[in-house]
Amino acid sequence: MRNITERRRRFFCCAGIGGAAMPYGLHDNPLTLLSKGVARRAGGLARPHFAQNLTRPYWPFFLSLKTFHRGEAIMSEKVSFMCDNEHSDDRQNIGAREAVVERIHRIVKDYHFDMKELRESADTLKRLSELPEFDIARDKLPFAPELFDYQAEFVRSRARFSAFIGGVRSGKTFAGAVKGLNRGFLLPTTGAVIAPTSGMARDVLVPQYAELAEGRIAKWNASTGDLFLDNGSKILFRSADNPERLMGLTLDWFHLDEAAQLPRRVWEVLVNRTISTGGPGFLTTTPRGKNWLYRLVESWKDDPDAQIFTAKTADNPLIDPEEIDRARRQLDARYFRQQFEASWESDSLRVYEDFSPELHVLDEPWQIRDNWPIYIGIDFGWTHPSAIIWAQLSPDGRWFVFDELVEQHLRLETIAGAILGDTVSIQSRSFRARVPYSRVERVISGAEGLQSRQEAGGESALSALSAMGITRVAISRSGILSGINAVRAKLLTAESEIRLRFDPRCRRVIDDIAGYGYQQDDGGAPAGELPLKDGIHDHSMDALRYMIESVTPLKLAQWRFG
Numbered sequence: 001m002r003n004i005t006e007r008r009r010r011f012f013c014c015a016g017i018g019g020a021a022m023p024y025g026l027h028d029n030p031l032t033l034l035s036k037g038v039a040r041r042a043g044g045l046a047r048p049h050f051a052q053n054l055t056r057p058y059w060p061f062f063l064s065l066k067t068f069h070r071g072e073a074i075m076s077e078k079v080s081f082m083c084d085n086e087h088s089d090d091r092q093n094i095g096a097r098e099a100v101v102e103r104i105h106r107i108v109k110d111y112h113f114d115m116k117e118l119r120e121s122a123d124t125l126k127r128l129s130e131l132p133e134f135d136i137a138r139d140k141l142p143f144a145p146e147l148f149d150y151q152a153e154f155v156r157s158r159a160r161f162s163a164f165i166g167g168v169r170s171g172k173t174f175a176g177a178v179k180g181l182n183r184g185f186l187l188p189t190t191g192a193v194i195a196p197t198s199g200m201a202r203d204v205l206v207p208q209y210a211e212l213a214e215g216r217i218a219k220w221n222a223s224t225g226d227l228f229l230d231n232g233s234k235i236l237f238r239s240a241d242n243p244e245r246l247m248g249l250t251l252d253w254f255h256l257d258e259a260a261q262l263p264r265r266v267w268e269v270l271v272n273r274t275i276s277t278g279g280p281g282f283l284t285t286t287p288r289g290k291n292w293l294y295r296l297v298e299s300w301k302d303d304p305d306a307q308i309f310t311a312k313t314a315d316n317p318l319i320d321p322e323e324i325d326r327a328r329r330q331l332d333a334r335y336f337r338q339q340f341e342a343s344w345e346s347d348s349l350r351v352y353e354d355f356s357p358e359l360h361v362l363d364e365p366w367q368i369r370d371n372w373p374i375y376i377g378i379d380f381g382w383t384h385p386s387a388i389i390w391a392q393l394s395p396d397g398r399w400f401v402f403d404e405l406v407e408q409h410l411r412l413e414t415i416a417g418a419i420l421g422d423t424v425s426i427q428s429r430s431f432r433a434r435v436p437y438s439r440v441e442r443v444i445s446g447a448e449g450l451q452s453r454q455e456a457g458g459e460s461a462l463s464a465l466s467a468m469g470i471t472r473v474a475i476s477r478s479g480i481l482s483g484i485n486a487v488r489a490k491l492l493t494a495e496s497e498i499r500l501r502f503d504p505r506c507r508r509v510i511d512d513i514a515g516y517g518y519q520q521d522d523g524g525a526p527a528g529e530l531p532l533k534d535g536i537h538d539h540s541m542d543a544l545r546y547m548i549e550s551v552t553p554l555k556l557a558q559w560r561f562g
Contacts, residue, residue, distance in 0.1 A: 141155070141156070142182055142186050143181050143182050143212075145212065147175065148171060148315070148316065148317070150309060150311045150315055151164075151174070151175040151178070154179065154309040155178050155179045155182065157307045157309070159280070159305055159306050159307040160278070160280055160281070160306065161283075161300065161303075161305065161307075162282045162283070162306065162307045162308070162309065163259075163282065163283040163284075163285070163297055163300070163306075163307075163309065164176065164282070164284045164285075164309045164310075164311070165285060165286075165287060165297065165309070165311075165342045166284070166312075166313075166342050167286060167311065167312045167313035167314075167315075167340045168286060168313055168340060169313055169319055170311040170312065170313050170315060170316050170342070171311075171316055172311070173204065173205070173257055173284055175284065176255050177205070177212050177255075178212065179255070179282055180193060180209065180235065180253065181209065183233075183252065183253045183279075183280070184213075185229070185233070187252075188231055188233050189233050189252035189253060189279070190233070190234045190235075190236070190249075190250065190251055191234070191236070191252060191253040191255065192236045192238060192246070192249055192251050192253075192255070192270065192273075193236070193237050193238070193255045193257065194238050194239070194240055194255070194256050194262065194266060195237070195238075195240070195258065196239065196258055196261040196262055196536075197239050197240070198239040198241065200239070200257070200258065201237045201238065201239050202225055206225035206227075206237050209227060209235060209237075210227060213227060213229065213235075216230050216231075217229060217230070218230045236249070240261075240262045240266045240536070241535070242408045242409075243263060243265040243268075243269050244269070244407065244408070244427040244429075246270060246273065247269055247272075247273070247427065250276065251270065251273045251274050251279060252277045252279040253279040253280050253281065253282075254270045254273070254274065254281045254282075255281075255282055255283075255284070256270070256281070256282075256284070256285070257285070258285050258286070259283040259293055260286065260291060260293045260294075261285075261288060261536075262293075263508065263511055263512075263515075263536055263537075264293075264296075264507060264508075264511045265508065265511075267281075267293075286338070286342065287338050287342060287343060287344045287345065288338070288515075289338075289344075289345065289350055289514065289515070289517075290344055290345075291511065291514045291515050292507075292510075310342050311342065312340065312341045313339075313340040313341070314340070314341075324340060328340070349517040349518045350514070350516065350517050350518075351484060351516045351517060351518065351531045351541070352487065352514075352516060354488065354491045354492040355491055355514060357510065357514070360500065360501050360502055361501070361502050362502065362503055362504055363504070364504070365503050365504065366392070366400050366402040366503040368434065368435060369394075372392045372393060372395070373441040374392050374393075374435055374439050375390075375391055375392075375393065375440070375441055375442055375547050375550065375551075376388060376389065376390055376391075376444065376547070377389045377391070377445075377543035377544055377545075377546045377547030377548075377550075378415070378443060378444070378445050378546070379539045379540070379542040379543040379546070380446075380448050380449055380461050381408070381410075381539055382408070383408065384408065384535045384539060385407055385408050385410075385539045386405075386407060386410040386539070387404075387406045387539040387540040387542065388405040388406070388418060388543065389401055389403070389404050389540060389547060390402055390403035390404070390433060390434065390435065397551075399490055399499060399500045399501070400501055400503070401500075401501070401502045401503060401509060402434060402503040403434045403503070404506045404508055404540065405418055405431055405433075406508045406509070406512075407427070409427075412455060412461060412464045412468075413468070415465065416464075416469065416470055418431060418433055419433070419437055419465070420436065420469060421433050421435065421436030421437055421438075437470070440472065441472070442473065442550065443465075443470055443472060443474070444473070444474045444475075444546045444550045445461075445473060445474070445475055445476070445546060446475070447475060447476065449462040450462060450475065462475070474550055476546045476549065476550070478549060480530055480545075481530075482549065483542075483548070483549045484545060486545060486548045486549040487500070487545050487548050487549075490548055500548070508540060509540050509544065511537075512536070512537040512538075512539075512540045512541055513537075513541065513544070515536070516537045517532055518530075518531055518532055519532045
């Protein structure tokens, strides 16, 4: 009920009742003031009885306004008020009409608005009132294939943000595609559908959307999978390989599939890309440990503009219960709950199980100490991200990670500039480290820093950086497991002491340490001792272990300093 009422308040710019702003770019114009008066005088437009639930019958009561030069005549043009049958009567309707005319006269007289602007605003509101937007509120979806009840609740949600947290084969991706296509069929819009990898987008999401949109596809881009519908809508399919590439999009809506496998940066970028339109963002996923998405969804429980929907695999009546029972007998109990019951579990596949945001993330940004040494850990990449991490070490051996730069396609000149403390341009943003290189004790790299690089004319990355002034370096010679053990020992010592903490602004590193995991076998258990190289979480974790291990006394013999 609250979501529909909020939607209606937004549609009529009722800033005087509830403070919501109108989503279509009509802020701060005459109609904002007009609708304040209408809402106050028209018999309670924003009262709860105007929005009981999605299945109640509503009928449109049309008020009109037409503006002529200098406000000498104000007549009718269609502006839709959605009135509940049960609470509407002739007296209310007449009162609303009179309120409109009276308020417009007062606005024109008292505020001296330009009549051309008022006319244009009225025309815009008329156009918006004629849109089929309210068909969804009247339980009329433009596209309504057969859905299970729990899918339909998600599809019909009017919340700005919504999440379908489902077990495997619960129909979450199908429901997400139906929700996305309803946005596309409703109005000419541009939406983005994001998968963890390009393969998942190509093999799962494009076929699902295309099958459901059969008969409405005007054009299909074979290389990207993008769909162009017959009403002018565009549905773009992208992967999370490089979140910054999404910065150029302007979107009316977005769908993140298997969102628990995505870096938080994807979510942040796409929310920003819908700010100008106020469009919805929705997630479909199976849980994957208590990572950033778990924390986001938990925060939605107190957010009136967000909704969460959950379904177990067993809720799908098409799934044989015997198949679920067989999985219960064969799988690890925690893994079964996560995959089949959509439960947020502490992930046994996590490399750093002891990491907890509540314990390891500082409440306030780290204040750099003058006399404590600062180290930089770096993992070189290109197609996959390069990761640079700044941390300060206390005299008693406690680490505080306070800055980060994790990006794809970082040239060595950019890396050098970032380490030196210069302001560097990175795709759609700029970055400047919190400390200059003069404060840095040592830069610590893995062995890949010695490999030749094409952009360095065949020189190694470290040689090229040295020529640009980065001379205090160390190279790790130890193995992955010893580095992981060094980090674990700082996360939680044998005496249960925490000796590694993170600045809350280092969100990429925080997400990566929470999502850094092992490859799983068919039973859900870790497959081997080495972490999964997923190209998302592993690069900043490599930089972190290089740095932490650099001051582990028993490992000093394995380092070569230069």
